[in-house]
Amino acid sequence: MFPSRSPQGLMQSMAIILLIFTLEIERVRSRVFTFAPSMRISQLSNWLNQDYPCQGDTIVFEENKKTVTFIDESMQVSSVILPHVGSLIFSDNSVLGEKSPWQCTRRKSPEKVFFQPEAIFPAFSDPASWTVDDKPLLHMNMVPGPKDDVIFHDVGAFQISIDDQVTVNTLKVSKDWVGPNTG
Template structure:
């Protein structure tokens, strides 16, 4: 028959084993991480003070910052001041010079509006750069790891800062999978 101390020790040992098993199960479970930042021109949060362009306004990109911007919808403005280094990528059906439903009609006097996404180069290692397929995670699991699947949306342009070597299970960029079974 076990004494009270013996029973306490057994319970403590069982709790430790259960904790280790739980952590191990969490570690090997694959999750799907989706790169969340968007460089779409129609996304309100990409405009300084959420002041997006109306018809006839001037769009200003930050002069000295590398910028990749996805023109996902048509846009009608009077001019665009481009950055020194960057890319504008147009969707198949976007037209420069045609008003889009997300744009406001002309202001009394045209204004300069500034395209300034929150993160110019979102970091791979920043948990804020990712949305995860299910519930909240421990801090150590908030960025993709070797057993996780990673998706970069096929809705246009993105840019990301990767400051170290990264290993993931599978990687989806656009409509193509890159993973262990795809070569």
């Protein structure tokens, strides 16, 4: 394992041992990952060109894309063109036909506005889908692993693409933890 007994060889060996030790510590440390994408109707980034609906506008969902949308606040629009496949989930306080603070007042002439989140099915294996408090991380540790805890937002709707079997320590959805030590 040791290249040579010279001072330079000894330094290389110590650097290799330190790297292995650091990687081992990094591998066993657990973290809390929070799923970042949101399908809230009131989130500006979910609207094409960040053009959200004003009173009297028409909301258009992409007709051929599966869509899960959380109507987290009231909204007043003239019509909604729904997708062929999808779900609209209303919060307890949302009312269709009532203006919400996030909406702009009427335009001179009503427009069509398009609900198009950046990622319709964000991937579990995509580091951009997750937020972690203690950055920076090695690339291999930027998505949840078997020792990590995963949180999906307490309020709202979400959809995620999982292309392979995934193991995490615990999973929190709607304020409930599920895992080996949660009873």
